[in-house]
Amino acid sequence: MQQLVDKFQHSLVGYELLMRRRDGDQWVLPVDFATIPVEDVVNALLEASELLKGKVPIIALNLNRDQLLNIDLLNAIVDCKDKIVPLKLVIEITEEESSQKIDDELILDRVKFFWNNDIQIALDDVSNGENHFDGIVNLIPFASEIKFALQNDHLDFSAPEVQRLISNWQDIANQHHIRFVLEGIETSTDDVTADRLGIAYRQGYYYGKPYLVDS
Template sequence: MYRFFVQPQVDQSQKSVFGYELLLRKETHGRWAVPATFTELPLTKQVQLLENLALQLATKATNQVLALNLNREQAEDKLMLGTIIYLKKRLNPAALTIELTENATLAEIQKYSMLFHQYGIKLSIDDVGTGSNTFDNVEPLLPYVDQIKFAMQNLRMSGKADQIPTALSFWHTIALQYHLDFILEGVEDAHDQAMAKALGIDLHQGYLYGKPQLAVDGPDQPMAALNDGQ
């Protein structure tokens, strides 16, 4: 059994949830875990799950953002573009952002940008500054996307937590330079929140605001963590 778990994305300046990242999970022996590969469930099946999820989250009434991850293999699926456009039409007026989790080529990004933007779908580059998403690789793509995401947890898990402040400041500056939305992932406590505030970073995601969870009863109620210092 597959389901999408959701994790809130918050605008700290407005003290509000503006969207949800959608994270595919598979149930095995009563436990939910990340699938071995995200392509084991076809995009068409994922769309069916997403339509049901959108109703549960009441996005059609609130115009919130749904952010869907897309890896390299999925992006190369010949049915991908049409499937994503179909999904956006079904979700209207909810907004849809496609988060590219692996470094795409310039030609691919240009194609996605041209087609997706016609339908109001935004493009995001996930995990900038780690893996293949180095600045040299990402820089040519920046004019064609709408958002970049910086994941502090990636540096923590690789034993490079001390590099977070410098790297975060760098990538936030790049986002400002290219007029991109910037989402900070891995916000876990008041210290992370304060660091983001000092840099003027308002869009947050992380355990401080909520762990990924099944959406059964609709979106979460306002969270105490939206208040500074809590």
């Protein structure tokens, strides 16, 4: 899990649940997130939620577009919603390239499914992969959060063109009255730059590295 902070309110907003698999004595990214069994996703969500209840308002779970095709997974996640109260669940739609051509209307239907079940949607790592603007423009009205990741392509936060890109996404979030989150803050210089840009919600090693649920 990795924390999400509101820098200006000096508060801990929530945690993002990062699914990993054990490879020997290391934890690594799954080769294919869509192959993770439904019960493993649900158990990880419930276990993490038990640790966080009463501490933060939000827990976030990543899903890629291939996972959104698995209606059994989606129904199981919805079934978890009441079990994790008072936590609010946020589903982060990742930028990961799909293994197949998926109709945009189908993705929109899946997003509406969560929306109608009172589960928030975050659009993760915008400007990358599947989450370029044209790929998510029809999803933004149903989103509660837009996330931009500095770590993608090792972006130089000091570069004016990078700051303009981030500000453009921040403007989109503000226009829709939703959260804008900047990921990949790693240094005090990054922190100061985010202050100057007026970005409240942040993630990154500067605020806390991910840790195991069972640690």
